Amino acid sequence: MIPVASPLAQFSHYQSEITDAILTTLKEGNYILGHRTASFEQAFAGYCQAKHCVGLNSGTDALILAIRALGIGQGDEVITVSHTAVATVAAIIAAGATPCLVDIDADYYTLDPDKLAAAITPRTKAIIAVHLYGQAADLDSIMAIAGRHGIPVIEDCAQATGGFYKGRRVGSTGAIGCFSFYPTKNLGAIGDGGAVVTSDPQLFQKMRELRQYGWNDQRKTAAPGINSRLDEIQAAILSVKLPHLDADNRRRIAIVDRYNKAFSELPVARPKVRGETTHVYHLYVIQHDDRDSLRNHLAAAGIATGIHYVDPAHRHGGYDKIVRLPGEGLPVTDAVVGRILTLPLYPELSDDEVNQVIAAMQTYNWRQR
Numbered sequence: 001m002i003p004v005a006s007p008l009a010q011f012s013h014y015q016s017e018i019t020d021a022i023l024t025t026l027k028e029g030n031y032i033l034g035h036r037t038a039s040f041e042q043a044f045a046g047y048c049q050a051k052h053c054v055g056l057n058s059g060t061d062a063l064i065l066a067i068r069a070l071g072i073g074q075g076d077e078v079i080t081v082s083h084t085a086v087a088t089v090a091a092i093i094a095a096g097a098t099p100c101l102v103d104i105d106a107d108y109y110t111l112d113p114d115k116l117a118a119a120i121t122p123r124t125k126a127i128i129a130v131h132l133y134g135q136a137a138d139l140d141s142i143m144a145i146a147g148r149h150g151i152p153v154i155e156d157c158a159q160a161t162g163g164f165y166k167g168r169r170v171g172s173t174g175a176i177g178c179f180s181f182y183p184t185k186n187l188g189a190i191g192d193g194g195a196v197v198t199s200d201p202q203l204f205q206k207m208r209e210l211r212q213y214g215w216n217d218q219r220k221t222a223a224p225g226i227n228s229r230l231d232e233i234q235a236a237i238l239s240v241k242l243p244h245l246d247a248d249n250r251r252r253i254a255i256v257d258r259y260n261k262a263f264s265e266l267p268v269a270r271p272k273v274r275g276e277t278t279h280v281y282h283l284y285v286i287q288h289d290d291r292d293s294l295r296n297h298l299a300a301a302g303i304a305t306g307i308h309y310v311d312p313a314h315r316h317g318g319y320d321k322i323v324r325l326p327g328e329g330l331p332v333t334d335a336v337v338g339r340i341l342t343l344p345l346y347p348e349l350s351d352d353e354v355n356q357v358i359a360a361m362q363t364y365n366w367r368q369r
Protein backbone atom coordinates (compact mmCIF):
# COMPACT_ATOMS: atom_id res chain seq x y z
CA MET A 1 0.00 0.00 0.00
CA ILE A 2 1.38 3.47 -0.84
CA PRO A 3 0.78 5.52 2.32
CA VAL A 4 -0.48 9.11 2.48
CA ALA A 5 2.68 10.14 4.36
CA SER A 6 5.81 8.24 5.41
CA PRO A 7 7.98 9.39 8.31
CA LEU A 8 9.78 6.05 7.96
CA ALA A 9 10.80 6.83 4.35
CA GLN A 10 12.20 10.15 5.55
CA PHE A 11 14.11 8.49 8.38
CA SER A 12 15.58 5.96 5.93
CA HIS A 13 16.62 8.82 3.62
CA TYR A 14 18.56 10.67 6.35
CA GLN A 15 19.32 7.60 8.48
CA SER A 16 23.09 7.96 8.91
CA GLU A 17 22.95 11.70 9.70
CA ILE A 18 20.07 11.19 12.14
CA THR A 19 21.55 8.22 13.98
CA ASP A 20 24.92 10.05 14.26
CA ALA A 21 23.16 13.10 15.71
CA ILE A 22 21.19 10.98 18.19
CA LEU A 23 24.24 9.03 19.33
CA THR A 24 26.34 12.17 19.77
CA THR A 25 23.53 13.76 21.79
CA LEU A 26 23.22 10.66 23.97
CA LYS A 27 26.96 10.69 24.65
CA GLU A 28 26.91 14.38 25.56
CA GLY A 29 24.61 13.51 28.46
CA ASN A 30 22.51 16.71 28.48
CA TYR A 31 19.03 15.83 27.31
CA ILE A 32 16.94 18.92 28.10
CA LEU A 33 17.48 22.56 27.05
CA GLY A 34 21.12 22.27 26.09
CA HIS A 35 23.09 23.68 23.18
CA ARG A 36 21.21 21.62 20.57
CA THR A 37 17.84 23.16 21.38
CA ALA A 38 19.42 26.62 21.54
CA SER A 39 21.10 26.25 18.16
CA PHE A 40 17.98 24.77 16.54
CA GLU A 41 15.92 27.68 17.91
CA GLN A 42 18.37 30.17 16.44
CA ALA A 43 18.45 28.42 13.05
CA PHE A 44 14.67 28.02 12.92
CA ALA A 45 14.02 31.67 13.84
CA GLY A 46 16.38 32.72 11.03
CA TYR A 47 14.75 30.30 8.60
CA CYS A 48 11.32 31.75 9.43
CA GLN A 49 12.58 35.35 9.09
CA ALA A 50 11.76 36.00 12.76
CA LYS A 51 13.99 37.24 15.57
CA HIS A 52 13.19 34.60 18.17
CA CYS A 53 12.06 30.98 18.51
CA VAL A 54 11.07 28.90 21.54
CA GLY A 55 11.23 25.13 21.07
CA LEU A 56 8.27 23.30 22.58
CA ASN A 57 6.71 19.91 23.05
CA SER A 58 4.03 20.17 20.34
CA GLY A 59 2.16 22.42 17.95
CA THR A 60 -0.81 22.42 20.31
CA ASP A 61 1.40 23.79 23.09
CA ALA A 62 2.73 26.40 20.65
CA LEU A 63 -0.82 27.69 20.16
CA ILE A 64 -1.64 27.55 23.90
CA LEU A 65 1.51 29.49 24.82
CA ALA A 66 0.91 32.03 22.05
CA ILE A 67 -2.63 32.68 23.30
CA ARG A 68 -1.52 32.89 26.93
CA ALA A 69 1.45 35.15 26.12
CA LEU A 70 -0.99 37.61 24.57
CA GLY A 71 -2.76 37.77 27.95
CA ILE A 72 -5.84 35.94 26.70
CA GLY A 73 -7.89 33.70 28.97
CA GLN A 74 -11.27 33.23 30.64
CA GLY A 75 -14.07 35.32 29.13
CA ASP A 76 -12.09 36.18 25.99
CA GLU A 77 -12.89 35.07 22.45
CA VAL A 78 -10.48 33.85 19.78
CA ILE A 79 -11.61 33.64 16.15
CA THR A 80 -10.46 30.80 13.91
CA VAL A 81 -11.81 28.25 11.43
CA SER A 82 -13.63 24.97 12.07
CA HIS A 83 -12.01 23.32 9.03
CA THR A 84 -8.63 22.64 10.67
CA ALA A 85 -6.92 20.03 12.81
CA VAL A 86 -9.07 20.04 15.92
CA ALA A 87 -5.86 20.94 17.82
CA THR A 88 -6.29 24.60 16.80
CA VAL A 89 -9.64 24.76 18.58
CA ALA A 90 -8.50 22.55 21.47
CA ALA A 91 -5.67 25.02 22.16
CA ILE A 92 -8.08 27.97 22.47
CA ILE A 93 -10.16 26.02 24.97
CA ALA A 94 -7.08 24.84 26.88
CA ALA A 95 -6.01 28.49 27.24
CA GLY A 96 -9.41 29.21 28.82
CA ALA A 97 -10.90 31.24 25.93
CA THR A 98 -13.96 30.63 23.73
CA PRO A 99 -13.38 29.59 20.09
CA CYS A 100 -15.51 31.61 17.63
CA LEU A 101 -15.48 29.76 14.35
CA VAL A 102 -15.88 31.33 10.91
CA ASP A 103 -16.21 29.81 7.47
CA ILE A 104 -13.48 29.15 4.92
CA ASP A 105 -12.96 30.45 1.43
CA ALA A 106 -14.32 27.85 -1.05
CA ASP A 107 -11.24 28.04 -3.27
CA TYR A 108 -8.37 27.87 -0.78
CA TYR A 109 -9.77 26.18 2.37
CA THR A 110 -8.52 29.04 4.56
CA LEU A 111 -10.28 31.63 6.74
CA ASP A 112 -12.63 33.78 4.63
CA PRO A 113 -11.80 37.43 5.42
CA ASP A 114 -15.31 38.45 4.30
CA LYS A 115 -16.71 36.48 7.25
CA LEU A 116 -14.19 37.82 9.73
CA ALA A 117 -15.42 41.36 10.44
CA ALA A 118 -18.92 40.15 11.37
CA ALA A 119 -17.49 37.70 13.91
CA ILE A 120 -15.52 40.34 15.85
CA THR A 121 -17.02 41.38 19.19
CA PRO A 122 -15.63 43.50 22.06
CA ARG A 123 -14.43 40.22 23.57
CA THR A 124 -12.36 39.17 20.54
CA LYS A 125 -8.73 39.11 21.67
CA ALA A 126 -6.98 37.24 18.83
CA ILE A 127 -7.45 35.74 15.39
CA ILE A 128 -5.75 32.46 14.48
CA ALA A 129 -5.09 32.23 10.74
CA VAL A 130 -4.54 28.57 9.83
CA HIS A 131 -2.32 27.96 6.79
CA LEU A 132 -4.13 24.77 5.88
CA TYR A 133 -2.68 21.96 3.76
CA GLY A 134 0.54 24.00 3.25
CA GLN A 135 -0.89 27.24 1.84
CA ALA A 136 -0.92 30.61 3.62
CA ALA A 137 -4.27 32.15 4.50
CA ASP A 138 -5.13 35.57 3.01
CA LEU A 139 -2.86 37.32 5.49
CA ASP A 140 -3.04 40.85 4.03
CA SER A 141 -6.84 40.96 4.34
CA ILE A 142 -6.82 39.29 7.77
CA MET A 143 -4.08 41.59 9.10
CA ALA A 144 -5.92 44.66 7.77
CA ILE A 145 -9.19 43.74 9.51
CA ALA A 146 -7.36 42.73 12.70
CA GLY A 147 -5.36 45.97 12.60
CA ARG A 148 -8.53 48.11 12.39
CA HIS A 149 -9.72 46.49 15.61
CA GLY A 150 -6.33 46.34 17.33
CA ILE A 151 -6.47 42.53 17.53
CA PRO A 152 -3.28 40.42 17.22
CA VAL A 153 -3.03 37.66 14.62
CA ILE A 154 -1.51 34.27 15.47
CA GLU A 155 -0.42 32.19 12.48
CA ASP A 156 -1.02 28.44 12.80
CA CYS A 157 1.80 27.27 10.52
CA ALA A 158 1.70 23.60 11.61
CA GLN A 159 1.00 22.47 8.03
CA ALA A 160 2.98 25.09 6.13
CA THR A 161 6.57 25.10 7.44
CA GLY A 162 8.75 26.74 4.81
CA GLY A 163 5.88 28.26 2.83
CA PHE A 164 5.88 31.88 1.68
CA TYR A 165 3.26 34.61 1.61
CA LYS A 166 4.22 37.56 -0.62
CA GLY A 167 7.92 36.88 -0.20
CA ARG A 168 7.73 36.37 3.56
CA ARG A 169 7.99 33.02 5.30
CA VAL A 170 4.80 31.94 7.03
CA GLY A 171 5.00 32.73 10.74
CA SER A 172 6.76 36.08 10.26
CA THR A 173 3.72 38.28 9.52
CA GLY A 174 1.47 37.86 12.58
CA ALA A 175 2.46 38.56 16.19
CA ILE A 176 3.41 34.90 16.71
CA GLY A 177 3.87 31.92 14.36
CA CYS A 178 3.09 28.44 15.73
CA PHE A 179 4.65 25.28 14.32
CA SER A 180 4.23 21.51 14.81
CA PHE A 181 7.02 19.00 14.25
CA TYR A 182 4.68 16.00 14.40
CA PRO A 183 6.47 13.26 12.40
CA THR A 184 4.37 13.60 9.22
CA LYS A 185 4.73 17.39 9.02
CA ASN A 186 6.96 19.00 6.36
CA LEU A 187 9.62 19.39 9.08
CA GLY A 188 8.97 16.37 11.27
CA ALA A 189 10.63 15.16 14.47
CA ILE A 190 10.74 11.49 15.50
CA GLY A 191 8.23 12.05 18.25
CA ASP A 192 6.41 15.19 19.36
CA GLY A 193 7.77 18.69 18.93
CA GLY A 194 6.69 22.23 18.19
CA ALA A 195 7.87 25.84 18.27
CA VAL A 196 6.76 29.45 18.34
CA VAL A 197 8.50 32.24 16.47
CA THR A 198 8.12 35.97 17.06
CA SER A 199 10.03 39.19 16.53
CA ASP A 200 8.53 40.79 19.65
CA PRO A 201 11.04 40.55 22.53
CA GLN A 202 8.37 40.72 25.24
CA LEU A 203 6.25 37.95 23.73
CA PHE A 204 9.43 35.92 23.30
CA GLN A 205 10.34 36.34 26.97
CA LYS A 206 6.80 35.45 28.11
CA MET A 207 6.69 32.30 25.99
CA ARG A 208 10.15 31.23 27.24
CA GLU A 209 8.91 31.57 30.78
CA LEU A 210 5.57 29.84 30.14
CA ARG A 211 7.42 26.89 28.56
CA GLN A 212 9.09 26.07 31.87
CA TYR A 213 6.84 26.59 34.91
CA GLY A 214 6.90 30.37 34.51
CA TRP A 215 10.62 30.55 35.38
CA ASN A 216 12.70 33.51 34.27
CA ASP A 217 16.49 33.19 33.96
CA GLN A 218 16.80 33.47 37.76
CA ARG A 219 14.15 30.76 38.23
CA LYS A 220 11.74 33.32 39.68
CA THR A 221 8.15 33.40 38.44
CA ALA A 222 5.74 36.23 37.68
CA ALA A 223 2.98 33.89 36.43
CA PRO A 224 2.47 30.13 36.43
CA GLY A 225 3.63 28.19 33.38
CA ILE A 226 3.71 24.61 32.14
CA ASN A 227 6.38 22.13 31.08
CA SER A 228 6.61 22.08 27.30
CA ARG A 229 10.29 21.74 26.44
CA LEU A 230 11.64 20.52 23.11
CA ASP A 231 14.17 17.85 24.09
CA GLU A 232 17.77 17.70 22.89
CA ILE A 233 17.33 14.54 20.82
CA GLN A 234 14.41 16.00 18.87
CA ALA A 235 16.33 19.27 18.44
CA ALA A 236 19.29 17.29 17.06
CA ILE A 237 17.04 15.45 14.59
CA LEU A 238 15.32 18.67 13.50
CA SER A 239 18.73 20.32 13.02
CA VAL A 240 19.67 17.51 10.61
CA LYS A 241 16.44 17.95 8.63
CA LEU A 242 16.06 21.76 8.55
CA PRO A 243 18.80 22.36 5.92
CA HIS A 244 16.96 19.90 3.62
CA LEU A 245 13.48 21.37 4.12
CA ASP A 246 13.43 23.69 1.10
CA ALA A 247 14.57 20.87 -1.19
CA ASP A 248 11.98 18.54 0.36
CA ASN A 249 9.26 21.13 -0.22
CA ARG A 250 10.41 21.56 -3.84
CA ARG A 251 10.07 17.81 -4.32
CA ARG A 252 6.51 17.99 -2.92
CA ILE A 253 5.72 20.77 -5.42
CA ALA A 254 7.22 18.75 -8.31
CA ILE A 255 5.03 15.75 -7.44
CA VAL A 256 1.99 18.02 -7.25
CA ASP A 257 2.80 19.40 -10.72
CA ARG A 258 2.69 15.86 -12.05
CA TYR A 259 -0.59 15.10 -10.26
CA ASN A 260 -2.17 18.33 -11.46
CA LYS A 261 -1.23 17.69 -15.09
CA ALA A 262 -2.38 14.07 -14.98
CA PHE A 263 -5.71 14.97 -13.36
CA SER A 264 -6.47 18.04 -15.46
CA GLU A 265 -9.11 16.23 -17.56
CA LEU A 266 -10.67 14.35 -14.64
CA PRO A 267 -13.82 15.59 -12.87
CA VAL A 268 -11.99 16.43 -9.65
CA ALA A 269 -11.27 19.79 -8.07
CA ARG A 270 -7.50 20.20 -7.80
CA PRO A 271 -5.87 22.53 -5.23
CA LYS A 272 -5.86 26.21 -6.18
CA VAL A 273 -2.87 28.35 -5.31
CA ARG A 274 -3.42 31.89 -4.08
CA GLY A 275 -1.36 34.49 -5.99
CA GLU A 276 2.04 35.35 -4.51
CA THR A 277 2.10 32.38 -2.16
CA THR A 278 4.31 29.31 -2.18
CA HIS A 279 2.10 26.35 -1.28
CA VAL A 280 4.31 23.67 0.31
CA TYR A 281 1.69 20.91 0.07
CA HIS A 282 1.74 19.28 3.46
CA LEU A 283 -1.34 17.57 2.00
CA TYR A 284 -2.59 17.17 -1.59
CA VAL A 285 -6.36 17.43 -1.31
CA ILE A 286 -8.80 16.97 -4.20
CA GLN A 287 -12.60 17.02 -4.26
CA HIS A 288 -14.95 14.61 -5.99
CA ASP A 289 -18.76 14.17 -5.92
CA ASP A 290 -18.47 10.46 -5.07
CA ARG A 291 -15.45 10.67 -2.83
CA ASP A 292 -16.07 7.39 -1.01
CA SER A 293 -16.35 5.33 -4.18
CA LEU A 294 -13.12 6.87 -5.53
CA ARG A 295 -11.50 6.16 -2.17
CA ASN A 296 -12.54 2.49 -2.30
CA HIS A 297 -11.22 2.16 -5.85
CA LEU A 298 -7.84 3.63 -4.85
CA ALA A 299 -7.61 1.36 -1.79
CA ALA A 300 -8.24 -1.68 -4.00
CA ALA A 301 -5.39 -0.46 -6.23
CA GLY A 302 -3.02 -0.22 -3.25
CA ILE A 303 -3.23 3.55 -2.77
CA ALA A 304 -4.00 4.81 0.74
CA THR A 305 -5.93 8.07 1.07
CA GLY A 306 -6.94 10.31 3.95
CA ILE A 307 -9.72 12.76 4.79
CA HIS A 308 -8.58 16.01 6.36
CA TYR A 309 -10.90 16.33 8.13
CA VAL A 310 -13.82 13.96 8.54
CA ASP A 311 -15.36 16.20 11.20
CA PRO A 312 -14.79 19.94 11.37
CA ALA A 313 -14.42 21.15 14.97
CA HIS A 314 -18.07 22.30 15.25
CA ARG A 315 -19.23 18.74 14.43
CA HIS A 316 -17.00 17.09 17.08
CA GLY A 317 -18.92 15.82 20.10
CA GLY A 318 -16.28 17.16 22.48
CA TYR A 319 -16.35 20.67 21.01
CA ASP A 320 -19.74 21.38 19.42
CA LYS A 321 -21.30 22.80 22.58
CA ILE A 322 -18.30 24.94 23.48
CA VAL A 323 -17.60 26.72 20.18
CA ARG A 324 -19.52 29.79 18.99
CA LEU A 325 -20.79 29.88 15.40
CA PRO A 326 -22.22 32.62 13.17
CA GLY A 327 -26.02 32.67 12.70
CA GLU A 328 -25.79 31.28 9.17
CA GLY A 329 -23.54 28.40 10.32
CA LEU A 330 -20.53 27.32 8.26
CA PRO A 331 -22.00 26.31 4.87
CA VAL A 332 -18.72 26.14 2.93
CA THR A 333 -17.05 24.04 5.62
CA ASP A 334 -20.05 21.71 5.79
CA ALA A 335 -20.12 21.39 1.98
CA VAL A 336 -16.47 20.38 1.51
CA VAL A 337 -16.15 17.74 4.23
CA GLY A 338 -18.04 15.09 2.27
CA ARG A 339 -16.03 15.72 -0.92
CA ILE A 340 -12.38 16.06 0.13
CA LEU A 341 -9.80 13.33 -0.37
CA THR A 342 -6.07 13.42 0.44
CA LEU A 343 -3.74 11.53 -1.92
CA PRO A 344 -0.23 10.25 -1.03
CA LEU A 345 2.39 12.99 -0.95
CA TYR A 346 5.79 13.12 0.70
CA PRO A 347 9.27 13.99 -0.61
CA GLU A 348 10.49 10.39 -0.73
CA LEU A 349 7.57 9.23 -2.90
CA SER A 350 9.36 7.75 -5.93
CA ASP A 351 8.51 8.60 -9.54
CA ASP A 352 7.31 5.03 -9.92
CA GLU A 353 4.95 5.39 -6.95
CA VAL A 354 3.67 8.69 -8.35
CA ASN A 355 2.96 6.81 -11.60
CA GLN A 356 1.02 4.19 -9.64
CA VAL A 357 -1.15 6.84 -7.97
CA ILE A 358 -1.80 8.49 -11.34
CA ALA A 359 -2.60 5.15 -13.01
CA ALA A 360 -5.03 4.23 -10.23
CA MET A 361 -6.78 7.59 -10.59
CA GLN A 362 -7.04 7.09 -14.36
CA THR A 363 -8.53 3.60 -14.14
CA TYR A 364 -11.41 4.72 -11.93
CA ASN A 365 -14.75 4.50 -13.72
CA TRP A 366 -15.41 8.26 -13.91
CA ARG A 367 -18.61 7.74 -15.91
CA GLN A 368 -20.38 5.50 -13.41
CA ARG A 369 -22.46 8.33 -11.98
Ligand SMILES: Cc1ncc(COP(=O)(O)O)c(C=O)c1O
Nearest residue numbers: 058059060085087088158180182
Ligand atom coordinates in the same frame (compact mmCIF):
# COMPACT_ATOMS: atom_id res chain seq x y z
C1 LIG B 1 -3.26 23.01 11.64
C2 LIG B 1 -2.69 22.33 12.86
N1 LIG B 1 -2.63 23.01 14.02
C3 LIG B 1 -2.13 22.46 15.14
C4 LIG B 1 -1.66 21.16 15.14
C5 LIG B 1 -1.18 20.57 16.43
O1 LIG B 1 0.13 20.10 16.38
P1 LIG B 1 0.60 18.91 17.35
O2 LIG B 1 -0.01 17.64 16.85
O3 LIG B 1 2.10 18.95 17.22
O4 LIG B 1 0.16 19.26 18.72
C6 LIG B 1 -1.68 20.42 13.95
C7 LIG B 1 -1.15 19.04 13.91
O5 LIG B 1 -1.87 18.09 13.85
C8 LIG B 1 -2.21 21.01 12.78
O6 LIG B 1 -2.27 20.33 11.63
